[in-house]
Amino acid sequence: MHRVWQFSIAAIMSTATLSSLTDRAAASEWGCEVLLCASSSEPSWRSIPACHPPMHRLISAMNRWGFSWPTCPEAGTGKPGYEAYEDCPAGWxxxxxxxxxxxxxxxxxxxxxxxxxxxxxxxxxxxxxxxxxRPLRRDPYFFDIRQHDGNVTRHWFNLRR
Structure with a gap:
């Protein structure tokens, strides 16, 4: 009886670990989709039909309690930055x-x-x-993406549908 119980615990733990890895992989995939879509500027993500599902999912998820920004570890980015305002004009x-x-x-x-x-x-x-x-930014969110040469490129975007 003791062996059956140990086997059951081990099976449950393996299933839980596999499920956790699958959830993380799916979250990472979604995070990478969001990153690719958000960093598209000409055209913006709204003009790319394949970007609508991941970005609309993101916008909806942001309204839920406990929201955590989906990330793309493969790209070396975390959650985006946010700057609501443009710079002031020269002399201001x-x-x-x-x-x-x-x-x-x-x-x-x-x-x-x-x-x-x-x-x-x-x-x-x-x-x-x-x-x-102070002027509001049209695209207040940004990702800083490090290029292969070490330079960083800032990609601005917004989350208006």
Whole structure:
């Protein structure tokens, strides 16, 4: 009886391990599909019918509790980066409109202008701070992919259907 029980435990463990490896392989395959589709820029993944199933699956999965980004270990990438805002125009600096409220996202662009003429510059009240909303990126997600020569290429994408 003891031997049968040991055999059953060993069979269950083997099945569980095989199932786990199969699940990881499927997750890795999905992660690699996502990476290939997301890194396509001309045309974007939305213009490639074969990319619709893995990307729509990703978008749906992101709304579930405990979501974990599918990765592609073979490509050496993890989950993507995310930058919601474009850089501010030249001469402007990124800042947060919520600084006094604990906000950390730099969602505005700020520029300090001299509003006095050259004879009165340096006087108090000659500086004016101007702000504008910081432009949102059309494609806020990115993967950094290392090339064979060691250079890194950044591929931007979005998850709008």
């Amino acid at each position: 600096s990124a800042a947060s409109s919520f600084e006094n409220h604990g906000g950390r996202q730099q969602n505005i662009c700020v520029q300090v202008r001299n509003i006095c003429d050259s004879r009165s510059s340096g006087r108090a009240g000659c500086e004016q701070t101007v702000t504008m909303p």
